[in-house]
Structure formats: C-alpha cells, structure tokens
Amino acid sequence: MLYYVLQAISALACAMPRSLCDFLGRVLGNFAWLVVPSKRKKMAVGQVKMCLGVDEAEAVRIAKASTVRFGPMLFEVLRFPVIKKHAADYVRIEGLEKLQQSLSDGQGAILATAHTDNWELFGGALAMAGIPLVGVAMKQKNSAADRFINEYRTMIGMHITYKTGVREMFAMLQKGWVIGLIMDQDTNRHDGVVLNFFGRPTNCTPGAASMARFRNVPIIPAFMHQDERGGHTLVVHDPIYVDNTGDKREDIRRTTQVINDVIEAHVRKYPEEWFWLHDRWKSVREDFSESDYRHYE
Template sequence: MNSLAMFISRIFLIFPNNIQSLIAKLVGLAVWAVVSRRRKNIMLKNIREIFHTTESEAYLIGKASITRFGGMLADLLQYPRLSKENIAEMVSFQGLEHLKGALDCGKGAVMVTGHCGNWELLGAALSYQGFPMVGVTRRQRNLSFNRFINVFRKMLPGATVLDKGNLRDVFRALNENKIPLIFIDVDGRETGVFVKFFDRWTSTPPGAAVLARMRGCPIIPAFISKASNGKHNIILQTPIWVDNSVNKETAIYDTMQHLSSILEQHIRRLPHEWFWLQDRWRTEKNE
C-alpha cells in the first residue's frame, strides 16, 4: 500500500495546478454520485430541519459538503512535498500563541475539533509548525482506504496516531507534553454524554473533558476552513479549562456542552464545510 500511495502522489504532483484542481473536482463529483440515496436523504433532512432551508438550499449545502472530499484527497497527495519551509504556502495560522502558552504549562493540551474543512490537514500543518501533535482516530471501515490514509499521516514530523479507544496511550501522550487531537462531533452512543447540539440532545464522546480534567491541562478548540483563494485557514481559540470546583459529572457535562456550542457556532458560519453525511443524532436520549 505504501508504494501504491506514493506512486499515486508522484503522478498527481506531475500535473499543473489547474489539472490538479480539475481532478479534485471530478473525484468530488464521483464521491457524491456513489453516496446512497438513503444517506443523502438523512443528510438533507437534517440540514432542512436545522437551518429551516428549502430543499434546493439544503441540496447545495449537502452536495458541497461531500464533493469537497476531492479537494481533501488532493491535499493529502501533496504531503510528500510539504515541509516546515513551505507549509505557509498552503495554510495560514491564527492563535498559535494559545497553543504555545498551553504547552508552557508542561501538562500537554487537548485539542478538539469537528469534521470541518480539511480536518486531516489541521494536525498535519501544526506538526510542520513544530507542535507535537497526536492524531486520535478510529479505524475506517474500508481497511484499504484506512491503510492508504495512514501512509500519508505517518509522513508527518513526529507523527503519532492512536486509536480513540486507547485512552491510556492518549493520557501518556499528555504526560509527554503532547497534543492529542480529538473529534467531538461523532456519535458517542450509549457511553456518550448528552448535550444540546443544534437544539437537539446529542450523544457526545466525553473523552476530551475526561482527559483534561484528569491531567489538569487546557482544551484548545481548533478549526480549519478554506478561503476563496484555495488557501486553508487554521484558527486556534482561547484555552478552556475544566471546572474542578464542581463534581465530576457536572464538570464533564458543562465542558462538553461548552465545546459543542463552540463547534455549532463554527458550523453555522460554514455549513457547507461540515461532514453532514454522518447520522450525528443516531443515538436517542432516554427521557
């Protein structure tokens, strides 16, 4: 898989920028074409109900949300040419001082984000800025695609990728003053904490709050979005601290509600950049 991934990347990088953009657009349209009608209907229903849009408006948001995967793949294929010296050509940064200040405490930092923009590039770009990033992911259902992505993830300086279920190793990374990157916009299922997300009770993984509370480290909300000129913008927000003056259950709930509200605000600004295809509200709260 490693040789195949590198071969595809080398071939892709031979083409001029306009051809690369065309390939990305065609791949995005192909991804949209293969998504089942059932999953599209769930996605469009959620968009209509949340934003009170017309069917055509919801369709435009949903389609943009999925077709951008072509651009994400194109960015991934750029990884072999990236370096600390040229990453600024592709990505701009805002709020790096928040992350530097958090690491100065020596307890690591939990970074949280959602599946917004090119989320794969978020951790990669920060790695090239010298930050000890740790990707906390779950394995893709398609094992071949999972191996393909990991080829590029492991190119990053000091790259570490951990399974989201292995909290012990994630906690160890914090002890080493590293930065686990955790996604809070996936279904937390029965073990999640229910918070309001777009005015719906939503099962949310509590790991970010649990780790930050145990370690006594800050949580840094981070987002990446794409500008009209094709460049990506990374914004790191001010640190959030878990309130240890309240009991554990309240502290985790309050923290995850706060983080979910921040994520919601970002999605409302850029709805076409969030991954609407997932059934985010699959797990229902028992009243």
C-alpha cells in the same frame, strides 16, 4: 497491492500542478455525490434543514458542497509530500500563540476540533508549525489503506495512536504533547452524554473534558476553513478550562456543552465544509419526540 497503488497515485498527484489536482478533485467529488445512496442523501439534506432552518434547495446545495469537497481533500492528502515542503502556501494559522502559551508549562493540552474542511491537513499543519501533536485515529478496515494514511500522517509530523490507545494518550499528555480529538461524531450511548447541539438532544463524546479534568490541562478548540486564497485558514480559539467542583459528572457535562457550542458556531459559519453525510443523531432519535427531528426524514 493497494498500498503500492496508493503510493503510485500519490506520486502522480505530486507531479501534477496544484490547479490540476484541485480540478480533478472537484470532478471526483461531483461524481461521489452522484453515487451516494439516495437514502444517505436524504438524511444529509434533512439534517441541514433541521439544523440551519433552510429550504429544500439550499439544503441540497449545502449537502452536495459538503460531499464534493472530499475530492479536493483526497488530492491534498495524496500531495502531502509536496505540501510538507510548502506548508505556508496551503495553510495560514491564526492564534497559534494561544496553543503555544498553553504548552509553555510542559503539561500538554487537548485539541478539540470537528470533521470540517480538511481535518487531515489540519493536524499536519499544526505539527509542521512545531506543535507536538498526537492524532487520535480510527483504524481502517483495510490494512493497506491504514498503513498508507498513517505513514502520510506521520510524514508531516503527527504521532498517531488509535482510539483504543487511551493509556498512550495519557502518557503522551504527561510528556507535554497535544492530544487531538475530533468531537462531532455520534458515539454509543454507554460512552456518550446527551447534550444540546443545534437545539436538539444529541449524543456527544465527553473524552476531551474527561481527560482535561483528570490531568488539569486546557482544552483548545481549533478549526480550519477554506479561504479566499484557495487555501485554508486554521483558527485557534481561546482555551477552555474544566471546573473541578467535586461533581465530576456535571463538570464534564458543562465543559462538553461549551465545546459543542463552539463547534456549532463554526458549522453555522461554514456549513458547506462540515460532514453532513454522517448520521449525527442515529443513537438518540428513537429516545426523543418526533418534533425534535421533524426535518430529518
């Protein structure tokens, strides 16, 4: 039933003017901020203060803006059937030639990004621009919601695989596809590597560097942000290459740190667009001194 409800809501959103959808999205986002549990709000505000060194009022403003944007983001996903026909009106891409050049030898590449702006539209914009992109997704707990979002992802050109589909990722990479990885969420300590992020020990996922080193392909950082047109600008950065010194662990650590530095720089530039509600330091707080996370509580 939920699947058909989502389809109906999408049809309605596609029939409405873009400006009305943007307005309704902001209304929905502001309501979402009101119902976020106080403990989660406090955590998000604490992370903003800790990372950016701002005062309480500014931290609340940034955390709230980060949450409110989920409303317009949802409406944009619902409007994928419309956006597919008018992609250039929604997303402007800078540096696409860097990604195209990296793919020219047919060996594929790793795309490293973060939970910033509308990451669902981010992947779709590159796919609609002709990039053979594999979106690596987390399976939704609700099967109807999972079916809906994956159909809409594939509608705008992405190939979707789940995080557990590592063998498929390597197979697609060998065929010249780009593997899109979101690199800014906490992972379990067994799979992660502790590096520096915003000056604090942070558990980071080494997947991009590990895959790139194994297949000898470049890592392309890319991020999207809201622009003055009321749309989005997607910026593709210069490729990062993983050294192969013989010390696999250190090669992966060093490259993952470089990726984290690029992510941090983007978040500092567009702090309102990052996913501050995610508990980024959950798995490491107890292992380090309180001074490392003094603004967290």
